[in-house]
Structure formats: structure tokens, C-alpha cells
Amino acid sequence: MSEISSRDAARDSANARDAARDNARDNARDNAMSVAAISSERPESDDNVWTRRLVLFLRVMALLSILKGLYHWAQVTGFVGGEDEAFENQSMAWQASTIYFAVIELVAAVGLWLATPWGAVVWLTTVVSMAVIELMFPGIYGGSLVVVGVEVFMLAAYLALAWMAARERPP
Numbered sequence: 001m002s003e004i005s006s007r008d009a010a011r012d013s014a015n016a017r018d019a020a021r022d023n024a025r026d027n028a029r030d031n032a033m034s035v036a037a038i039s040s041e042r043p044e045s046d047d048n049v050w051t052r053r054l055v056l057f058l059r060v061m062a063l064l065s066i067l068k069g070l071y072h073w074a075q076v077t078g079f080v081g082g083e084d085e086a087f088e089n090q091s092m093a094w095q096a097s098t099i100y101f102a103v104i105e106l107v108a109a110v111g112l113w114l115a116t117p118w119g120a121v122v123w124l125t126t127v128v129s130m131a132v133i134e135l136m137f138p139g140i141y142g143g144s145l146v147v148v149g150v151e152v153f154m155l156a157a158y159l160a161l162a163w164m165a166a167r168e169r170p171p
Helices: 002-038 049-077 093-114 117-136 145-167
Strands: none
Touching: 002 093, 049 093, 049 117, 093 117, 117 145
16 A cells, blocks of 8 residues: 555656646746837748748739729729720720739739638739730830839749749748
8 A cells, every 4th residue: 555655646747847848838928928028029930931021022913913903993984094095995805904904903802811822823824914915915004124123023923932942941
């Protein structure tokens, strides 16, 4: 019987030691969190720097997509352009393209701002669509190589940032 009581005493002692260690660790963590919450300095961690840059890029592209989408809606509603540039006076291809971009740019903007994967996919669809329309169908918007160059630059910037962000997160 004394052997059982000594085993119970040793187990109780180990449990008390573990509980004391856990309480000390929890108190240290709580103190660190409360000090970090009060601290006015930003942490100097370089973890996820490319991910933060990618999210910033996506937010800038979201703002740009909002502006582009609203511009296309302004064309549809007649807020921009003169009487000869009215929506009704344009070709059917121009009207369809303008409505397409008026809708998809705003959808892409929401997804980009939230930094969701579907937002990036919708945005990539708008970038590629605009480049294809400018190159393959120059009669619709005029075939501007400057627009194509800007779209390709934005696409390359996104791919580079996404690549670097993916490299900083191990699989």
C-alpha cells in the first residue's frame, strides 16, 4: 500500500509541477501580448514582407479597377463624352465590351481589395481581356499599344510579387 501511495504522491507532485510551469508560461505570454499591444513601435520582423507587398499591390490595383469600372459606367450612362460619343451611337462590339468591363472591373476590385484568390483571377481576366481587345480587335477601342504595355507591366508585376510571396512561405 505504501508503494501505491508513494506513486500517487510522485504523480501528484509531477502534476503540480506541470501546472506551475503551464501557469508561468501562460503568464509570460499574456504579459508579452499586453506589452506588445501597448507598444507604439511596429515589430521589426521581416516575415511575410513580400506577402504584404503583394497585398498592397492588390489594393492599388483594386482602386485602379474601381476607377476603370466607374469610367466604363460613366460611358454607358453618358456622363462622359459628347453627343457623337454617346453609348447609343457606338458599334455593338464597343457597347458589349464597355458593359463587360463596367461590370467585371468592379467585381475584380472587390476581390482584389479583399485579397482573395478569385479576385486575382477576375482581375487577370480583365487584364488579358483588355490586351486581347486592343491587339486583336483594334476597331473597338483603337488598338493602343500603350494600353497593352501597361496591362502587360501590371501582369508582370503581379506575377513577380506572387512568386516572391509564395517563396517566403514554405510548402
